[in-house]
Amino acid sequence: MALHKVTRGEATLHDDAYTTPLSERPLPKYRLPDSPADPRAVYDLVSSELLLDGNAAQNLATFCTTWSDEETHRLMDLCLGKNMIDKDEYPQTAAIESRCVHMLADLWNSPEGAGTMGCSTTGSSEAAMLGGLALKWRWRRRRQEDGKPTDRPNLVCGPVQVCWEKFARYFDVELRQVPLERDATGLRPHQLRDYVDENTIGVVAILGVTYTCDFEPVADLAEELDAIHAETGLDVPIHVDAASGGFVAPFVQPDLLWDFRLERVASINTSGHKYGLAPLGVGWVVWRSADLLPKDLIFDVSYLGGEMPTFALNFSRPGGEIVAQYYTMLRLGREGYRRVQQACLDTARSLADQIAKMGPFELLYDGEGALPAVSYTLADPDPGFTLYDLSEQLRTRGWQVPSYPLPPDRQETVVQRVLIRHGIGRDEAALLAEDIRRCLDRLHRGGGAEPRPGFHH
The missing domain is CATH 3.40.640.10 (Type I PLP-dependent aspartate aminotransferase-like (Major domain))
Incomplete structure (x- = not known):
């Protein structure tokens, strides 16, 4: 076959994922396909679907590792x-x-x-x-x-x-x-x-x-x-x-x-x-x-x-x-683990200081003495919005910050929790704090979308 010739229905070196037969309809969900497909096209299409997931690095709800080095x-x-x-x-x-x-x-x-x-x-x-x-x-x-x-x-x-x-x-x-x-x-x-x-x-x-x-x-x-x-x-x-x-x-x-x-x-x-x-x-x-x-x-x-x-x-x-x-364990040793965890704790305490100064929050845990994290609730039980509203607003910037009630006998108290893991540094924490402030301003105005200036020369 000549290099410039393209046969309909067959993937060639000149095809990309979005010109193959596989891309002409939604990917199979209930029945195994009858025929094989170009692995490169399948990879590209599946990886495109995965973009709909949240950014793991911005998932501040999970304790799990979201960053690994090349050797791992x-x-x-x-x-x-x-x-x-x-x-x-x-x-x-x-x-x-x-x-x-x-x-x-x-x-x-x-x-x-x-x-x-x-x-x-x-x-x-x-x-x-x-x-x-x-x-x-x-x-x-x-x-x-x-x-x-x-x-x-x-x-x-x-x-x-x-x-x-x-x-x-x-x-x-x-x-x-x-x-x-x-x-x-x-x-x-x-x-x-x-x-x-x-x-x-x-x-x-x-x-x-x-x-x-x-x-x-x-x-x-x-x-x-x-x-x-x-x-x-x-x-x-x-x-x-x-x-x-x-x-x-x-x-x-x-x-x-x-x-x-x-x-x-x-x-x-x-x-x-x-x-x-x-x-x-x-x-x-x-x-x-x-x-x-x-x-x-x-x-x-x-x-x-x-x-x-x-x-x-x-x-x-x-x-x-x-x-x-x-x-x-071999790469970090005791001193390496100490540095990583101490850096996370320092970042958590820095974020806790910023959250405490914002006004509407009461800290439950400030990152001192336990995990590298911050947890807080609303100081005013009726400020015009809920922590669930704040979680939803933060998602517009990609942050996943969970809100949930405390266990039985304290279920009336809703808290928010931010976990600081390896890979989340002071810059990310500062950006999160800025976005929390921005979301609070939006919620105080009624919770609508943030106004944007119209186009003009």
Whole structure:
């Protein structure tokens, strides 16, 4: 075929995505196409659809990593075909997973260090469920040994992420969510006595509350449970949901007691793809010591040519995120993580100062002492607009800033939350603050579109 000849219905080197037959109608949505298509055209058309998504860098609602360096992308490409479950076929990837587990155990001050147990997961939700299952299994074993019934387990927590509600429903556990007190940002120690009993499998402490971004006082919760144990004999362990804070506190608040230095902390989960700075999706769960992971939860399976223990909920999943996590740990080290998280905290505090000066807001969390974030509510309960209106206005500039009610007993209070992640610097924060001011002016004028000057010479 001559280079200048174009045959209708066939893609050639001279076609672009928007002159191919594939572009002449909406892309298939309900039926697989009959014939193959030019991969370049398919790529261009699908990537054009993806432009309708929000800009991930402006998504200030997500804790998840939205920026990765070139080396991370290259390592992920190398791992596209690696199935994490097949440790016999990919033993080095399995070894890298084990290294990450032991590094986290050391980071969180496990007394056993290299001898403890843990694993990677698809995210902190799966990791949290594994921690919850271990709590339930250990409680049930103790009850059986004492000849007591095991049909009414409960889990005590404050304002938790929905994964804990799923855990309770899926695994038949009563979730005792302690109401949020006025002026509190999470579970408080004095509330525990009214909720724990002989059927309590554990208490969940949150290092980075989803709603407010503050840390719950894990050490104080542990001290209260110690007192309850001394008075009543109830020995209730703690699982720390450090989905966000597990990669923040060790670097910027190394003296904060929240981890395995507290003997009552039995297990910790975290998200590598949040402030761990790894790409989506990888999480981690680590137990204080190997004996705290019940053997009943560990399966020795024959899979794709090998025998191996497994205790994750998922089976096949890619290994690239785990390799990327290991790369990030090696690249940054403790000092690198400290610099990144401190820079994010400084940016959050700068933004909090600007928001506080705007007038209509009352800060709930100012970025000091916990996650790099800001949360606030309206100081005037009826200023003529809602935070939902402000969220909608900010979307016109691409910003995704969530508004939502606080948990039960505080549901009348609607808050807004801004998360500062790696890749969001002072300039972006300043631009956001300018846009908030502009949106406030628009809302005070009645919420219409911002007036634009007419064209003239």
